[in-house]
Amino acid sequence: MTKTVTDVICPFCGTLCDDLEVVVSDDGKKIHEVYNACAIGAEKFLHSQAKDRITRPRMRQEDGSWKEISYEEAAEYTARMLTDAKKPLMYGWSSTNCEAQSIGSEIGELVGAVMDNTATVCHGTSLIAVQDIGIPSC
Secondary structure, eight states, X not given: OEEEXXXXXXXXXXXXXXXXXXXXXXXXXXXXXXXXXXXXXXXXXXXXXXXXXXXXXXXXXXXXXXXXXOHHHHHHHHHHHHHHOSSOEEEEOTTSOHHHHHHHHHXXXXXXXXXXXXXXXXXXXXXXXXXXXXXXXX
């Protein structure tokens, strides 16, 4: 059996669509379908339980293969990369929770990083249109 959860907020991009309907198993452990979401938002929900989902840190090896590493190794490597970088860039963040974004911002300040997120790509053209034409109205 399944149940439909309504008024779900999509956490993927800055639009925060709040009218999603998510069909889940009665125990809430499996997502069956997602309605009222864009293709990317729906896929984010559906892929969250995929068997091929990467759930542990990995590091690319010199031969191009990926090696699973511990979270401690990943944090140490990342810290070394950021502190050694001449012009660090911290990019992404769109589907990162608020607490992690806050910590990321603090780290970015410490290393003098340029911070940006994917909204630049997703919504950048919208901003250019508003600058060129103005805010749409009825």
